[in-house]
Amino acid sequence: MEMSEMDLPLLERWLTGWSLSRGVPPPVKENGGLRVEVGMPLQLRRYVFLDAGQALQACADRIHAPHIYLKAPVDPAVLRAALPARWTVETPGYLMQGPASMSRQAALPAGYTVETSAEHGARLVRVLHANGELAASGRITLDRGTGVFDQIVTSESHRRLGLGTVVMQALDALARQANVTERLLVATEEGRSLYTGLGWQLLAPWATAVLPAPAQT
16 A cells, blocks of 8 residues: 555544554544544543645644644654644654564564463463563554554563564464554564564654643743
8 A cells, every 4th residue: 555545444443443442432533533532631632634734733723731742644754744833743653554474473482371361352471581570572453454553562671582572473463363454553663673574554654743741930
């Protein structure tokens, strides 16, 4: 899929999976974009738009409370140029689409085990060390043919052992069992290299802006 083919339904599928994973209400369409009531102290609400055009800009003009996020599949510089100076643009991410079969495999190192469980609307994969430490984890939501991969994390003391790949393999196996035809995630800069090595493709840059809380005096 090319960036020019990006559409709001794709963003809605990703955001629905993200919401299921985090245990928050599903997105609703509003004023040309999507809104999720996250309800967390540091993220009250998020709005997702297809671009940084008039709909996003009008939304930004209406917002004055902190901890409300705007997101769009655009370069962060484009989002920065579209917003008033009071908005802070965060570290960029990357919207990515996964292959039907990952291009790299990794064996589980000795001394580690893999567990799966359910939490909220997601399936959770955890890699545990023999000493009981949580070494790596990730989750996936499976909804109407779309698998959304979320919160792929490897603990600092267990890195460079291929555990991120192990987690992705386990999540992908769950996707195959559910006959998923679309795999989506939003990656950090660090995660992007892992996913690219597994055959994932970049759909678009992912930009985030937030109104910070007022400075304490």
